Amino acid sequence: MKRDPILTARGLVKRYGRVTALDNCDFDLYPGEILAVIGDNGAGKSSLIKAISGAVQADEGEIRLEGRPVSFRSPLEAQDAGISTVYQTLALSPALSIVDNMFVGRELRKPGPLGTWLRMLDKPAMRAFAREKLNDLGLMTIQDIDQAVETLSGGQRQGVAVARAAAFGSKVIIMDEPTAALGVKESRQVLNLILDLKAKGLPIILISHNMPHVFEVADRVHVHRLGKRLCTIDPKKHTMSDAVAYMTGAKQPDDVNEAA
Amino acid sequence: MTDMTQTAPPRGQSFEHDLEKSDRTVAAFERTKRGPLGTIQHGLHGNPTLVPVIVLGLSIAAFGLIAGGKFFSAFNLTLIMQQVSIIGILAAAQSLIILTAGIDLSVAAIMVLMSVIAGNLAVYMGVPAPVALLVAFAGGTGAGLMNGFLVTKVKLPPFITTLGTWSIFYALNLWLSGAQSIRSQDIDKAAPLLKFFGNTIAIGNARVTYGSILMIVVFLALWFLLNKTAWGRHVYAVGDDKEAAELAGIRTDRTLLSVYGLAGLVCAIAAWASIGRVGSISPQAYYEANLHSITAVVIGGISLFGGRGSILGALFGALIVGVFQSGLRLADVDVLWQVFAIGWLIIIAVAIDQWIRKVSA
Ligand SMILES: Nc1ncnc2c1ncn2[C@@H]1O[C@H](COP(=O)(O)OP(=O)(O)O)[C@@H](O)[C@H]1O
Ligand SMILES: [Mg+2]
Numbered sequence: 001m002k003r004d005p006i007l008t009a010r011g012l013v014k015r016y017g018r019v020t021a022l023d024n025c026d027f028d029l030y031p032g033e034i035l036a037v038i039g040d041n042g043a044g045k046s047s048l049i050k051a052i053s054g055a056v057q058a059d060e061g062e063i064r065l066e067g068r069p070v071s072f073r074s075p076l077e078a079q080d081a082g083i084s085t086v087y088q089t090l091a092l093s094p095a096l097s098i099v100d101n102m103f104v105g106r107e108l109r110k111p112g113p114l115g116t117w118l119r120m121l122d123k124p125a126m127r128a129f130a131r132e133k134l135n136d137l138g139l140m141t142i143q144d145i146d147q148a149v150e151t152l153s154g155g156q157r158q159g160v161a162v163a164r165a166a167a168f169g170s171k172v173i174i175m176d177e178p179t180a181a182l183g184v185k186e187s188r189q190v191l192n193l194i195l196d197l198k199a200k201g202l203p204i205i206l207i208s209h210n211m212p213h214v215f216e217v218a219d220r221v222h223v224h225r226l227g228k229r230l231c232t233i234d235p236k237k238h239t240m241s242d243a244v245a246y247m248t249g250a251k252q253p254d255d256v257n258e259a260a
Numbered sequence: 261m262t263d264m265t266q267t268a269p270p271r272g273q274s275f276e277h278d279l280e281k282s283d284r285t286v287a288a289f290e291r292t293k294r295g296p297l298g299t300i301q302h303g304l305h306g307n308p309t310l311v312p313v314i315v316l317g318l319s320i321a322a323f324g325l326i327a328g329g330k331f332f333s334a335f336n337l338t339l340i341m342q343q344v345s346i347i348g349i350l351a352a353a354q355s356l357i358i359l360t361a362g363i364d365l366s367v368a369a370i371m372v373l374m375s376v377i378a379g380n381l382a383v384y385m386g387v388p389a390p391v392a393l394l395v396a397f398a399g400g401t402g403a404g405l406m407n408g409f410l411v412t413k414v415k416l417p418p419f420i421t422t423l424g425t426w427s428i429f430y431a432l433n434l435w436l437s438g439a440q441s442i443r444s445q446d447i448d449k450a451a452p453l454l455k456f457f458g459n460t461i462a463i464g465n466a467r468v469t470y471g472s473i474l475m476i477v478v479f480l481a482l483w484f485l486l487n488k489t490a491w492g493r494h495v496y497a498v499g500d501d502k503e504a505a506e507l508a509g510i511r512t513d514r515t516l517l518s519v520y521g522l523a524g525l526v527c528a529i530a531a532w533a534s535i536g537r538v539g540s541i542s543p544q545a546y547y548e549a550n551l552h553s554i555t556a557v558v559i560g561g562i563s564l565f566g567g568r569g570s571i572l573g574a575l576f577g578a579l580i581v582g583v584f585q586s587g588l589r590l591a592d593v594d595v596l597w598q599v600f601a602i603g604w605l606i607i608i609a610v611a612i613d614q615w616i617r618k619v620s621a
Contacts, residue, residue, distance in 0.1 A: 074509075075509050076510070085507075091503075091504040091507035093501055093504055093508070094500060096496060096497055096567075100493050100496075104497055104505070105510050119489045121490060151302075
């Protein structure tokens with residue numbers, strides 16, 4: 001069965017001064033799958049997802065979402081089109097509360113003139129929604145949802161960032177190294193969350209250095225090397241050491257499109 | 261909890277299977293035991309306005325004891341309000357900029373320039389006073405937007421931008437006024453509306469000027485915008501971490517531009533109030549008010565690093581300065597010690613801010 005990809009990129013180029021972070025890079029994401037993107041540090045994984053999510057603009061190349069060409073000038077435009085991203089840096093505002101962070105850019109206004117004329121926020125509704133989402137995602141039990149994010153631990157912050165990306169009915173979720181800062185147990189919760197999102201039919205792009213995690217949850221693995229896609233492999237047909245050998249250049253893949 | 265273990269085979273690597281039996285409360289928002297100092301630190305972190313409120317209360321009480329009834333009278337307390345009203349309104353504008361991690365050295369220059377423009381139009385050129393004031397409001401907004409444009413589009417640091425525009429606005433003001441004041445009698449004759457905020461309401465010995473009331477209204481309105489609207493949350497987010505705010509989906513440059521424009525408008529409102537407060541329009545007045553507005557903001561507990569503090573803090577900061585000046589004067593202390601005391605207040609306020617910011621989970 002040949003499905004159509006939901007998100008594709010062709011020939012992306014992104015240069016930072018003399019560094020070419022993306023060098024004619026292709027990318028495909030299919031509906032309902034978990035696609036892992038692996039690669040050495042500096043291979044250009046974050047640059048790829050930043051280009052896809054509107055955080056940076058590619059110098060060349062084309063991105064299509066559901067077959068239509070898109071070019072996002074800002075992360076907001078990508079969000080509006082249904083691409084939610086958990087950045088490696090999380091992109092939370094430390095001094096703002098959990099609720100404020102979850103709703104940044106999508107705040108709910110009070111019904112009636114208070115909302116229309118005074119543009120007043122509907123804080124009770126926002127609190128209820130945020131609490132529900134955090135509980136749904138099974139990430140944490142909330143005591144004080146008005147707590148500033150900077151008073152949370154690394155894992156809790158990650159949870160807030162993931163919940164924000166997952167909460168607003170998007171078409172694609174991108175996570176850049178979501179477990180890098182986490183302990184064993186917190187990593188497990190994030191992985192379970194990813195599997196739950198997949199069970200709801202959402203396609204997910206997962207960037208990770210953790211091979212056991214990648215091989216456990218991914219349907220396909222995009223191996224990124226020197227700013228482009230080297231190959232896509234099926235994790236059931238390859239070992240973790242194969243994957244590491246490809247991404248470090250120790251070994252060349254026989255079939256670059258095995259899992260396409 | 262994502263607890264599918266009863267129905268589905270356990271997920272994960274074999275070494276993780278024992279996790280199912282582990283304590284499940286780790287990711288909860290635990291309350292750890294804190295010492296008394298830690299409790300204070302956390303309390304202040306959640307309520308940054310607490311420090312200036314306490315300082316204001318203590319200083320009123322202290323000067324009440326030292327200077328006695330002279331200080332602690334309705335007359336004197338309302339006089340203090342009146343004396344700080346212009347710096348207070350400028351501090352409100354300054355707070356907006358400082359919340360975005362910027363600084364505005366041009367607030368007082370915008371104010372004086374706009375009072376000169378309104379005065380010239382209404383007193384010398386026969387323009388109806390309401391129209392003259394509208395021109396001044398538009399001019400103040402435009403001056404603020406010019407700062408904002410230089411900061412967001414030309415990407416100049418706010419300090420340098422407003423250092424430059426301070427001189428530019430000041431020079432324009434000297435040019436337009438010919439370095440001459442507009443006399444009080446001339447304003448009374450041609451455009452008494454310009455002195456509207458000099459009117460007072462007398463309740464017993466208290467003399468509340470319209471200007472004092474305006475100051476409080478300006479602060480409450482800005483407090484509402486900052487705390488009850490999405491725009492306000494975005495201002496804090498941008499000041500906190502601009503890059504994160506951009507990635508989270510805020511149009512940061514647009515937010516910054518609106519902040520500078522609004523601050524300019526508030527400066528123009530201060531211009532109107534200043535005509536009532538001073539009586540005349542003097543191009544040389546308020547030359548140091550830029551720095552005084554920053555003093556009020558800092559003493560009010562708003563962080564110079566942006567994103568932290570309540571705008572109401574700046575109101576209390578302005579009042580604290582007024583209370584110190586009035587109290588020390590009534591206690592017959594030399595003016596130089598007033599300046600000395602304010603200097604220490606600034607340093608202590610910033611030190612407390614640094615300490616509060618170190619709060620951790
Ligand atoms: N904003 C930037 N400015 C300059 N160089 C950058 C920037 N972002 C990334 N790079 C460079 O681009 C390359 C790819 O980086 P990145 O996409 O972060 O890789 P990865 O996420 O795979 O570790 C690296 O050489 C990095 O130094
Ligand atoms: Mg990266």
